[in-house]
Amino acid sequence: MKLRFLKPSSTPLASTDTSLIESLRAELLQRPGVVEEDDPVLADALVIHEPWAFREWRYIDKLIADPVVGRFSHKVYSVNGDDAAAGLLRGIYSCLPRSRFDPTLHAATPFLAQPNEQVLAHAGSPRGPAAFLGTWRGNPKSNRRVRGRLVDLYAASTRLKIESTESWLNHGADEKLRYVELLRAGQFSLCPGGWAAASMRIFESMALGVAPVILADEFVEPAGPDWQTFSLRVRERDLGSLETILQAHSDRHEEMGARAYEAWKQHFHPDLLIGYYAYALLGCIRANAGSGSPDEDIERWRSRRMYKANGWTAPQRLSIKIKRLLRV
Template sequence: MQIRFLTPGEVPLASDDVSLIESIRSELLDRPGVQEAHSAESADALVIHEPWAFREWRYIDRLLADPVIGPRPHKVYTINSDDAGTGLLRGAYCCIPARRFDPQLHAAVPFFLAPNETVLAHAGRPREAPTLLASWRGNPKSNRPLRSQLLEAYANCESIKVEWTDSWLDHSAEEKLHYVQLLRSAKFALCPAGWAPASFRIFESMALGIAPVIIADEFVAPAGPDWRSFSLQVKEADLWALEPILERHVDRHEEMGALAHQAWCKYFKPSGLVAYYANALMACIGANTGSTATSEVKRWRSHRTYSGNGWTLPQRALNRIRRAMHA
């Protein structure tokens, strides 16, 4: 297997932060049968770390205009952390919605970076018996309909504590500690969708030994753990019925929390994430059989891809109307 790892000097669409792709490069080149290709032409696979961005339909033209990617789109594999990955390129996605996910093309992966170091400092520590059934603290702006409903539904609830904040990945040390304390005070951690179905909170609760309650209809679970053993998936439409749903599982909250932490240690602990990402990429590469440049561009331009991303002309027109009404 000949792999070329694309740098921003070679492909301007690649992330300027090369630390992650360099780590994955070292991991893969240590594996039997994997070698570094010295050119795009000789490579079996081209791996790119895309920078975080909001990508719209014109991004296809940018990919095809790139002199490295354009002639060989069927060989390109991404590492992508966009809030709602488009699924255009094959590869590993932190936040790809279920409607865009194809297991033959994509792999769901956990977030590589942990923005709250206080979570890691408390991972695995014993905690006092939780007094709350569930808790949540977050910014409602990232999903105003769902998260605003959560705040409204449980504003005066004694067993479920919800808090909102205006901070966005710029939390003070005090806020980070309070967030951890709030999580640890509850039997379950509420994990509503934000900009994307996946959220840091899912993996943070696992690290702290708390069962996550995933309220995100389009969440795609990263492979490995037995998610049903330690997490609950609640439909967004059932948000108002959280109390009775959680009460049905409350007797298992300690067992579920312990299993959540075990799964995090086995699959998602920071020390093992490079290998996890590398495995995900190799699985995507191995599943690519019979694809050609023509068939890949056809997939990019397909109605399924456009409609799944909200890129069709009617969808774009409707979005403009919604933005105008909101303004």
């Protein structure tokens, strides 16, 4: 397989932080049969790390106009960490919602970032009896529909420990430790989506040996583990029945927590993540080998289905604008 790795010198659509693409390049070139090819015509796939952004419909014009991506879009594969990603390019995504996820074009990946060092410091360490049925600590502003309702419903509960915080990616050492201590104090870890359906809390819970409760209908599980053995999925509309649902599984929370940790250690440990990304990307490339064309990509990007899934239709944009004005 011949791969070309796109950098800012190749296209302005590539991230200026080349550390990830370089790590992935080094990993992929160790795989049997994988070689580097500078000529995009001869390459089987072009790999790009898109910088983090909230992308709207205008980004389609940038894709089409780019001399590399526009010409070879059918064999461009993105490594994408956008919150609630659009899913325009083929490739691997950490936050692509289920409604935009196409298993023939995309693969789900865990997060690469490890922002709370206390999680790894406590990973695999034994914990005492759980004081609560379930716990959650976070900022509800990123998803008032689910997180805000979780706070409204259970802030006064004695069985669920719910803590709301105003912090946002600026947690101090005390807050990071409090987060870990609270998570480990529950039989289950409550994992509502934020800006994206995917939540880092899911993987942090696994690392700490606590069964995650996924409260995000749009979350796509990365392949590998048997998710049903160690996690619970509770529909967002069933949030009002959360205590009853968790209580029905309470007697096996320790077994589920142990399975969660083993799954994390086997698939999502930081030492394994670049290898995981490489494997997922190669699988995506092989599944699409020889298929598609730039014209077909443009048709898919411009389709009503793509616009509707991303909230880009004119009525959807108007509705969003009205809601924002009403909140002011």
